Amino acid sequence: MSIRFLALLAAASIPALAVPTAAQDAPKPDAAKAEAAKPVPAPPVAQVRTRDLAGTFGGQRINYRVTMADTILNTDEGKAEAVIVTTSYVKTPADPSRPVFFIYNGGPGSGSVWLQMGAFGPKRVAIPSDARDDGAPPYPLLDNPDSLLDVADLVFIDPPGTGFSYLTQGTDPKKYYGLKQDGRAVAQVIRRWLNDNGRWNSPKYLGGESYGTSRTAMVIDELEGGTYNDVAFNGLILISTILDFAGREPTPGNEMAYVVALPNMATAAWFHGKVQAPSVEAIAEEARRFAIGPYATALLKGQELPAEERANVRRELARLTGLSETYLEQADLRVTDQRFYKELLRDRGLTIGRLDSRYTGRDFDNAGETPDADPSFYGIDGGYTAAINSWARETLGYQTPREYQSIGSEPGRQWDWSLGSGWGRNAYLNIAPLISRALRQNSQLRVFNGQGWYDFATPFFGAEYSLKRTGMPQDRITWKYYDAGHMMYIRDEDRAKLSADLRAFIRAR
Template identity: 35%
Template sequence: MRIITLISLFTLSLTAFSQQVKLPIDTMVVSNHSVNISGKNINYTAQTGTQPVWNEKGIPVASLFYTYYKRSDIKNTENRPLVISFNGGPGSASVWMHLAYTGPRILKIDDEGFPVQPYGVKENPYSILDVADIVYVNPVNTGYSRLIDPEENKTDKKDFFGVQADIKYLAEWVNTFVTRKNRWLSPKYLIGESYGTTRVSGLALELQNSHWMYLNGVILVSPTEIGIERDGPVEIANRLPYFAAAAWYHKKLPTALQNKDLDEVLPEVENYAINTLLPVLVKGGFIEETKKKEIAAKMSGYSGISEKVISQNNLAVPFRYFWKELMREDGGFTVGRLDSRYLGIDSKIAGDSPDYNAELTSWLHSFTPAINYYLQQELKFETDIKYNMFGPVHPWDRSGDNSGEDLRQAMAQNPNLDVLIQSGYFDGATTYFNAKYSMWQLDPSGKMQDRLSFKAYRSGHMMYLRSEDLKNANNDIRDFIMKSLPKEGEPAKYLVK
């Protein structure tokens, strides 16, 4: 039996952009549920609602929509981890990880992540709710979150839509949430996907230095570059391992390589990219012609595209060209950007980039009906506001992105802070090898290696859509949380070895 409780905290209302529809600024709906995780029944409450963002005068200028899952059978939360979850974009709602990864309900999709009808949701037997409570946060203009009467309140969008602005106001929001829910004593973790990794990397330091909130862990899912430079030869060389992974999946590698397992192929390609390709690329236009031809032939064998195409691009094949080229002679299909397992059909085989992102249209196909049904029918949050899968947040100020350095500083200042990085091999937007590179560059001192870990999966940007990786990736988070919790009485300090 589900019990629904509506708590209206304020009577103010929020006017959605270009809609004469009002949403309560500060409200909450509570419902009771259960889920079977790894054979054990877990009872939990779902709190979904809105919580304001105030300006310096104490006036609500925005309201963020969130969903908070909390186990019902644990009363003392001082040892109960809290995971604060963000997606990316920027401009993306929290729907992706909420309804397909760590939460207690997930999409009804096939085992490889493709949409099936009838749409809907089902239990997630691998949710991390058994070991941690979770809140999914929607930044301004995503999900149901909105600015409040921006003209009347003279709200400057620059206070929300930019790397630093985003981090600053979300840190304030998290502080309020933790206080309201009485979670200050709980071990706390941030998880972000894609641009959400830029967000949580910056938040780790902002929460620590401006709110004195120290974390136990940060989880980066399909991370962006997090402000770590890699232009030029490094960026070009880093593409090759992803090219090889996508080509292996579509059986485009030479027979000797194709017959190997992916775990055998990729270390070989990584080694070549770092130790052979990169030093050659440094020479730019002064590469000897015979060497250039030799490199092009080797890259062709690792990428599944012709030596001629690689030479024509001066060894620097653009990502978009690769997505168009890989299957050009095999049915004329394109491959997906965020997940290259997905195939698309263009209006013509010729061209240098796909007409659309095949994977994204597939995902929107199943996610959009599911989240709208789930929030209103199962969690009973009823509103006429449109749920923004992707909201209007542009132009986004990308200046001042020091998020990787922010994360390093947060780790250095907090001996209890560990980091887990998760990536999909077939992700062509935030490639797994770039994620590895970020991890290597994150701590130049090398003194925090044991607090940085990396996991990769045989899927794409949203690795959890593939059933096997849903299980593996959640288990990796579960293990990370349990291992990063300090033993009782263990002090947070460095020891000379």
């Protein structure tokens, strides 16, 4: 998930104090000696916490061991640079023939709490399933029968700057905060886990949510894309996919962003009763065909678009989005997602969510152009933060003074979005070709793609556009859709459906 944070900085002015002349004339201490005199922080010591538990998952009673452990990444000279925390759930007694699924979230800067405490872990936090705010604590921590522990061992990874993971003092953030840098660090953690647990020959799955799908492309390229393909995978699991970033930037001249967002506007308008159709699938298909056909054609014609054609496109755009033709004309047929969140239900005094457009909120006033905040994020954040801290600190006994970074701001602020040499100037960032190459070079690799109909953060049509391009073997991509948003597992029915779909995907190897 991608969330903007505001930092409030205060500066205090302290008046200068009069000092004796002798003090003014005294020699200044040697800066280098003063720096050398500072205490050197002790190198981190890897913390490991284990607990044996049991639960019923997918109808099977499973004994499992949960291990929360630090993996320390060092420089070539042996200096600790990063401490990366993993939380593993392994069926006991251990069975190397079982699949292992490596999982993370997105951001960049998001901890694994969302998938761990919301979808696949053996425990989940109970929050409202019907797009209502999660309110105040306590938030129940329940057994999760939808966990995938019956079909795979689970390893949740918090990359540097997320969760409890961190960079040590003096480590240059540029070494870890970036597309390739982050992918390399996660790949190292996976190799270490396979070594330490004797699982090199186990079936392996890799995946995440949101930017976690981008991370998957980078990690699979790191592990399989080099000269020496040392770690091969059976499947990639992509949830709420973002691979082609041009589809998310409605900058002047980039028409594809409007094309990609249109089907999401139609499904949101349908959900809130602004347009009519037999089903969400039906309105989505209508919007797809219009978006990639007459709408894209009209946008590409620019100022050469004939008046009659413009009127026809505007009329159909109004029918699909629930917005007035007057508003659409004023927007030059190009409505940004931020404007849409505010405009769709303005007549009701409501805004809709970005992560999940089923959610609604009320702004300070109804006159603005964009929402004050995302009601689909502040509607869930308290419950997840409470759950992961309670589970890690109180149940597993993980000890740290650090705050758990559910959505950490540091990685995102410093992220290097460059792919390096051979990729041009990176003005157009599309990393889907890395997955295409992995599929072509690993004949048994398969891809699962899951999308929510009501997700504006990573629109379903954007995922389809990315993964249906030239070079993608379509016979090894599984598509599934859910009646919720970015985090479809928030809805009880969709958490069960996602779990069942992934069980079938993993078993089908």
